[in-house]
Amino acid sequence: MDYAFPIIEADELAYVIKALENRVCASGKIVAEFERLFAEYEGVKHAIGVSNGTDAIFLTMRALNVRGKKVAVPAMTFFATVEAVINAGGIPVFVDIDDTYTIDPEDLASKEFDVVMPVHLFGITANMDEISRIAEEKGAIVVEDAAQAQGSERRGKKVGSIGKAGAFSFYPTKNLYTCGRAGAITTNDDELAEKIRLLRAHGEKSKYYHVLVGRNMRMSDPEAAILKEQMKKLDERVEIRRRNAKILIEELSGVEGVTLPPEEPPHAKRSRHLFPIRVEKPEEFVEKLNRLGIPARRIYQVPIHKMEVMQRINDPDVNMRAGFIEYPDYSKVVLKKTEELSEKTVVLPVHHGLTEEDMKIIVEGVKRVLKRNFS
Numbered sequence: 001m002d003y004a005f006p007i008i009e010a011d012e013l014a015y016v017i018k019a020l021e022n023r024v025c026a027s028g029k030i031v032a033e034f035e036r037l038f039a040e041y042e043g044v045k046h047a048i049g050v051s052n053g054t055d056a057i058f059l060t061m062r063a064l065n066v067r068g069k070k071v072a073v074p075a076m077t078f079f080a081t082v083e084a085v086i087n088a089g090g091i092p093v094f095v096d097i098d099d100t101y102t103i104d105p106e107d108l109a110s111k112e113f114d115v116v117m118p119v120h121l122f123g124i125t126a127n128m129d130e131i132s133r134i135a136e137e138k139g140a141i142v143v144e145d146a147a148q149a150q151g152s153e154r155r156g157k158k159v160g161s162i163g164k165a166g167a168f169s170f171y172p173t174k175n176l177y178t179c180g181r182a183g184a185i186t187t188n189d190d191e192l193a194e195k196i197r198l199l200r201a202h203g204e205k206s207k208y209y210h211v212l213v214g215r216n217m218r219m220s221d222p223e224a225a226i227l228k229e230q231m232k233k234l235d236e237r238v239e240i241r242r243r244n245a246k247i248l249i250e251e252l253s254g255v256e257g258v259t260l261p262p263e264e265p266p267h268a269k270r271s272r273h274l275f276p277i278r279v280e281k282p283e284e285f286v287e288k289l290n291r292l293g294i295p296a297r298r299i300y301q302v303p304i305h306k307m308e309v310m311q312r313i314n315d316p317d318v319n320m321r322a323g324f325i326e327y328p329d330y331s332k333v334v335l336k337k338t339e340e341l342s343e344k345t346v347v348l349p350v351h352h353g354l355t356e357e358d359m360k361i362i363v364e365g366v367k368r369v370l371k372r373n374f375s
């Protein structure tokens with residue numbers, strides 16, 4: 001049993017070979033085809049293929065000119081969420097989460113910010129109704145970090161299509177993935193899309209003529225070829241993830257010593273990237289599960305505001321923006337729920353390579369370890 005399932009299937013490989021035979025290795029026709037497909041899937045006007053999810057966030061923040069502005073973010077997420085904001089010159093403002101592992105609207109309402117970036121962590125759809133309402137009241141922009149949530153929805157809309165823009169990662173562990181590096185930005189905003197397209201390729205408006213200081217953050221055609229083929233399987237794979245998560249919910253609800261995330265509300269659909277549970281002694285718990293062959297893990301066990309990088313954010317050796325941007329003292333930040341969840345959370349795999357039988361083995365393993373720990 002594996003933690004993730006980054007298998008590239010034969011039909012996807014065949015399409016890559018076809019792309020290579022056409023001698024299209026750089027960013028070209030197949031990237032444009034994938035962008036069309038992904039925009040259609042997301043129900044947005046534009047999807048822009050880029051080099052990875054971190055660059056998708058960076059390019060969006062850069063295009064929105066967040067330099068010196070406050071960007072509200074959760075602190076229990078992969079560091080890239082915050083790192084990309086800092087690299088674009090933004091000032092992270094950490095917001096607490098609630099039991100869903102996504103931004104707590106009540107805490108958000110108490111903060112000052114220009115942009116808010118909810119993260120749909122583990123494929124759990126953030127409370128976009130409340131987040132959008134609060135952002136509107138404050139005149140702030142919403143950008144979604146949908147890196148872990150291809151296929152998640154809220155009120156019939158795909159995540160990544162609800163805010164001004166959405167950022168996706170196609171890292172090998174994700175719901176839609178390549179063998180290497182790829183990401184995308186989704187938006188309905190023509191101007192923003194145009195600016196991001198320029199920024200991802202050196203700000204080059206016409207051949208060898210540049211209007212913006214950008215970067216080289218393009219997606220390549222072979223990566224797009226894999227993604228294009230995989231798009232056909234995405235919904236089916238999300239359904240397998242949802243079935244696997246359902247087995248965990250049914251079998252582990254009410255079991256002593258384990259806390260599950262709140263139920264999926266009827267107006268939301270979670271694509272189930274990973275399945276988080278809370279236990280009392282997570283380190284020991286994971287070790288025992290691993291010994292049984294169950295690939296559970298602790299992830300994001302140190303919230304970002306507590307990390308050395310944030311404590312030393314004004315050191316130019318740590319952060320190249322130090323000295324140019326004024327940051328708050330992050331050692332004073334307290335996020336009660338974030339700290340509790342980071343400390344207690346263990347993730348279980350639910351990927352499309354796991355069968356119902358595998359899920360029963362995971363359930364039995366969890367119950368066995370809990371029994372030993374708590375009886």
Ligand SMILES: Cc1ncc(COP(=O)(O)O)c(C=O)c1O
Pocket residue numbers: 052053054055077078080081119145147148168169170171182183
């Ligand atoms: C929540 C979140 N944001 C951003 C990223 C960055 O994506 P990538 O690894 O493709 O740069 C990831 C990927 O792991 C992620 O999980």
